[in-house]
Amino acid sequence: MRNSSQLITAMMLLLGIIVLGCNSQAPIPKSYPVQGEVTLDGMPMPSGEIIFVSVADGIRDTVKVADGKFSGEVLPGDRKIEIRSYIAKEGNTQMYGADAEPSYVNIIPKKYNEETTLSATVTETADNSFSFEVTSD
Template identity: 45%
Template structure:
């Protein structure tokens, strides 16, 4: 019995040491960004813009309101994805409305848009033009 208790204490101690020695994740530095998004030549009324680093899974999201966005993003070359949603009726009676992203995939899931976010704390200003077709 004493042997089992000693073994258990050793495992718990080792686990505690291992967890205590994990490196602390430091959030990456972020820099100010802002800009405009037009939809079919007019300011996008409402949407979301994502600055992504696909290799690391890093994502910075900002709301688009009246064609403008602002926030902070990690530096470097970032893939930009833009989405906007509209209500759609549910195919199931009684379930109410759902939403669909009506911006073509070439601006979000298959986006080739990019932004090079600087590292000098200077406000970056980006402009993106998307079409609904």
Template identity: 40%
Template sequence: MMILAVCAAFAIGCTPTNSEPSRVEVSGVVTIDGQPLPTGLIHFKTVSEGAIDSMEIVEGKFAGQAEPGKRRVEITAYRAASGGTPGMGGGEVNYVPAKYNAESKLTADVSSEGLNEFRFEVTSK
């Protein structure tokens, strides 16, 4: 009987658990000054937990997975610094204003059920 109790306790205590939070499909469009953002990144953040789900933006479109819930959204896009060439050591600058990234007030309610399609319209000023 004792062996059975020990085995049961061991099995319960050592059952693998999935500690990864669930994620759902998200997609959408990002425009800057009314035109599709050529390339960039979109970040869905849960500030209180430090969770970040990032996706590439290509020709204004993004798709990927994010944790459900109210998320803060940040958008970044880089181009060569004045007089430089991207990737050639000349440096790059984020040309999306801080109000859409470091100081963003953009949010998205990512639903665990249903469609998660978002549209973010930003300006360069």
């Protein structure tokens, strides 16, 4: 009887170790609020997105821009900033008919997205308010 009790205890201990081992995931990092404004040629950018790209590991946090304003949550750290705004590209209906989905083109120059030099540092304790001025040329 004693051996079966020890066997059951050992099996329970082994099961507990297996369950704990399977659930040991890395904790989800905490995001922090950011807000601000984006102007395009001196006017509030009507719509688009601002992407906070982590300098350390390339993680991308996207925040929508509407009427020149943005607010959302992103991971802390030094971030490269990419700004995009899309408009519908004309001409699809001629090639594919009236029911064609429009394609969109980014109207913000590459120097503000693919080749950006814009940056921001998001911290756990700061206000994290940012202002970005972009031009269409």
